[in-house]
Amino acid sequence: MGVMNTKVRKAVFPAAGLGTRFLPATKAQPKEMLTLVDKPLIQYGVEEAIHSGMTNIIIVTGRGKTAIEDHFDVSFELEHLLETRGKRDLLASVRAISDMIDVSYVRQKEALGLGHAVLRAKELVGPEPFAVVLSDDVIDAEIPCLQQLLDIHNFYGASVLALMEVNGPEISNYGVVDADPVSHNGLSGKLFRIHNLVEKPKASEAPSNLAIIGRYLLTPEIFRSIESIEPGSGGEIQLTDALKHLLRSRPIYGLKFEGRRYDAGDKLGFLKATVEFALKRHDLGGPFREYLKTLNL
Numbered sequence: 001m002g003v004m005n006t007k008v009r010k011a012v013f014p015a016a017g018l019g020t021r022f023l024p025a026t027k028a029q030p031k032e033m034l035t036l037v038d039k040p041l042i043q044y045g046v047e048e049a050i051h052s053g054m055t056n057i058i059i060v061t062g063r064g065k066t067a068i069e070d071h072f073d074v075s076f077e078l079e080h081l082l083e084t085r086g087k088r089d090l091l092a093s094v095r096a097i098s099d100m101i102d103v104s105y106v107r108q109k110e111a112l113g114l115g116h117a118v119l120r121a122k123e124l125v126g127p128e129p130f131a132v133v134l135s136d137d138v139i140d141a142e143i144p145c146l147q148q149l150l151d152i153h154n155f156y157g158a159s160v161l162a163l164m165e166v167n168g169p170e171i172s173n174y175g176v177v178d179a180d181p182v183s184h185n186g187l188s189g190k191l192f193r194i195h196n197l198v199e200k201p202k203a204s205e206a207p208s209n210l211a212i213i214g215r216y217l218l219t220p221e222i223f224r225s226i227e228s229i230e231p232g233s234g235g236e237i238q239l240t241d242a243l244k245h246l247l248r249s250r251p252i253y254g255l256k257f258e259g260r261r262y263d264a265g266d267k268l269g270f271l272k273a274t275v276e277f278a279l280k281r282h283d284l285g286g287p288f289r290e291y292l293k294t295l296n297l
């Protein structure tokens with residue numbers, strides 16, 4: 001224990017899912033490219049990773065790989081056009097995407113589950129702690145959620161999961177933990193030591209109301225655990241099951257993070273996120289608010 005100086009440099013973005021909850025929009029493009037106001041979902045996650053000090057982005061792709069690759073690549077034609085037209089702000093926003101980071105891609109040929117997707121990044125991650133970001137969980141927070149997990153990881157040197165309270169039958173859409181609160185740095189009721197995890201339990205069998213949200217800070221031993229487990233819920237290799245395996249030899253913490261999370265992989269959640277993010281924008285918020293007021297809801 002104690003503050004450590006290991007730097008977490010790498011963030012893995014599983015992006016090979018079929019996006020069935022968002023058909024037909026996701027028939028020919030990955031759900032990670034759905035646009036929230038004016039940026040694709042995955043860019044929100046990538047920016048969160050960058051703002052948490054990570055520099056190596058590893059995207060695990062399936063179908064629609066080229067749209068994601070092109071998005072994070074330099075677009076000479078577009079930059080040239082914006083330059084000749086004197087559109088400096090737009091040029092800066094387009095350049096910022098490709099400038100700040102080093103992006104690598106690895107292919108997940110079959111959608112065999114989240115654990116399987118993370119395992120595809122094993123060689124690129126190597127023997128160091130890393131983050132996993134599920135980009136359909138969009139989190140609006142003053143301190144980036146990944147940074148909040150990182151602070152706990154740096155103190156305990158262990159894996160840390162983002163947790164949120166979910167009440168009612170919705171709990172069975174999530175990985176759910178059994179955990180005891182740990183007091184930490186004036187945080188009480190926020191940090192938990194995890195004792196068990198269950199992927200998508202029946203509501204009546206959920207061990208608590210603490211759901212796993214798509215931000216993970218993992219130690220590299222997780223890869224061995226993923227390799228050791230059998231398919232679970234939905235016949236898929238589940239990251240939750242691998243974490244349960246890891247618990248046998250390593251402590252795992254969970255943090256009820258500060259911030260608001262949107263399930264942007266769900267149509268209603270996506271609409272809510274769109275409205276809230278648009279209202280927060282300094283360039284769009286004012287006129288958009290005025291427009292909403294005219295709707296007489």
Ligand code: G1P
Binds near residue numbers: 114134173200240
């Ligand atoms: C995945 C994880 C689940 C977690 C959820 C968070 O499920 O398997 O444990 O609670 O992300 O969004 P998915 O939503 O991909 O089915």
